[in-house]
Amino acid sequence: EVQLLESGGGLVQPGGSLRLSCAASGFTFSNFAMNWVRQAPGKGLEWVSGISGSGGSTYYADSVKGRFTISRDNSKNTVFLQIYSLGAEDTAVYYCAKPPHPGPPHYSDSWGQGTLVTVSS
Amino acid sequence: DIQMTQSPSSLSASVGDRVTITCRASQGISNYLAWYQQKPGKVPKLLIYSASTLQSGVPSRFSGSGSGTDFTLTISSLQPEDVATYYCQRYGSVPLTFGGGTKVEIQ
Numbered sequence: 001e002v003q004l005l006e007s008g009g010g011l012v013q014p015g016g017s018l019r020l021s022c023a024a025s026g027f028t029f030s031n032f033a034m035n036w037v038r039q040a041p042g043k044g045l046e047w048v049s050g051i052s053g054s055g056g057s058t059y060y061a062d063s064v065k066g067r068f069t070i071s072r073d074n075s076k077n078t079v080f081l082q083i084y085s086l087g088a089e090d091t092a093v094y095y096c097a098k099p100p101h102p103g104p105p106h107y108s109d110s111w112g113q114g115t116l117v118t119v120s121s
Numbered sequence: 122d123i124q125m126t127q128s129p130s131s132l133s134a135s136v137g138d139r140v141t142i143t144c145r146a147s148q149g150i151s152n153y154l155a156w157y158q159q160k161p162g163k164v165p166k167l168l169i170y171s172a173s174t175l176q177s178g179v180p181s182r183f184s185g186s187g188s189g190t191d192f193t194l195t196i197s198s199l200q201p202e203d204v205a206t207y208y209c210q211r212y213g214s215v216p217l218t219f220g221g222g223t224k225v226e227i228q
Contacts (some may be wrong), residue, residue, distance in 0.1 A: 036219065037165075044166060045208050047156070047217040059215040078184065095164065107155035107212045109176065111164045 002026040002110040004096045009115030012086050020081040020115055022096030030054070030074040031102040036081045038092040039114075046092075049081060050105030059105055086119045093117075123148045125211055127220035133228045140196040140224045144209035149186075149189045153213030156185055156194045159222075160205045169194065201227055 008020040022034070034049045049070040050059040058070050069082040079096060093116050097108035124147040134140050144154065152172035157165040167176045169185040172192055182197045196203055204227055209220040 037219075042208075044222040045159075045210075047210070050215060050217065061216050071141060072163075077176040100167075100170070105215060105217060107167065107170055107210055107217070108165075109167045111166075111169075113164060 002098060004098060004110060004112035006094065006096050006115035008110045009094065009117045011120060013121050014087055016086050016117055016119075017084045018053070018056075018086065018117060019083070020083070020094055022081075022112055024077045024079070024096075024097045027098070028076040031104045032098055033103065034072065034079045035069070035097045035099070035105055035108055036070065036079075037094070037095045037097055037108070038090075038091040039113075043092075048094075051079060052104065053102060057104075083117070086117075087106045088116060088119050091119045122216055123150060123211055123218060125209055125220040127207075127209055127223050129223060129224070130221065131224040133226045135228045136201060138199045138217045139198050139205050140203075142194040142207055142209075142225075144187075144192040144193075144194070144220050146190045146211055150213060151212045153211055154185075154187070154192050155212060156183075156209045157208045157210065158203075158205045159208065165208065172191055194222060196225075197227070199227070218225050 003025045005023045028041040051070045072079040095114045095116040098110040098111040099106035126145045154172045156169040159165045173185045206222045
C-alpha cells in the first residue's frame with residue numbers, strides 16, 4: 001500500500017524559511033517522479049513543484065520559482081521542499097503526491113494527508 | 122503557460138439530477154486531463170484521467186469527455202455523497218495546472 005507522510009509544517013514568521021519532508025513507502029520510490037501541491041485556506045489546489053525519479057530534473061510553478069527548492073533522497077525514500085522568504089501567500093496545506101506510473105511529473109493517484117504551513121508574525 | 126478555467130464555480134442540484142462541470146484549456150492539451158474530487162476536510166481523490174478513463178473503484182455515475190481544449194465531467198445521477206469540490210488538472214508538461222474548482226451541493 002502506498003503511503004506518503006508529510007512533515008515539517010508549522011508557524012513561521014514572514015521572511016523565514018522551512019523545509020518540508022515527505023516520507024514514502026509501498027512502492028519503488030526512485031522510479032517515480034513526485035509532486036508538491038498546496039491549498040491555501042478555503043482556496044483551490046495549486047501545483048507548486050515536481051521532481052523526476054532520479055532527482056536530475058526539477059520543475060516549479062512561476063509563482064514559487066526562485067524561492068522553493070525541491071530535492072529527494074532516494075536512499076531514504078523521501079522528497080523535500082525547501083521554502084525561502086515565506087510570505088502570507090504561502091500559508092497553505094502542502095501535499096505530497098505521487099503519479100500512477102513511472103515517468104515525468106503527472107497527475108496524481110496517491111496523496112499524503114498534508115502539512116500545514118502558517119506564515120504569521 | 123496554459124490556463125485551466127472551470128465553470129460553474131458552484132452549483133446546487135437535487136439528488137438524482139444529472140450534473141455537468143466544464144473545464145476549458147487556454148491551448149490544446151490533447152486528452153491530458155484529470156479530474157479530482159475533494160470532500161470537505163479530505164485529501165483530493167483521483168476520479169478520471171486521460172479525459173475519460175475512470176479510475177479504479179470510482180462509481181460509474183462519473184464520466185469524463187472531451188479533447189483539445191474543452192472537457193466535461195458528468196455525474197449521471199447526483200448522490201448525497203457526491204457533495205464535494207471538483208478540480209480538473211492538465212498534465213503532459215509542466216506546469217501541471219489545476220482549474221479553479223467547482224463546488225457541488227445538494228439542493
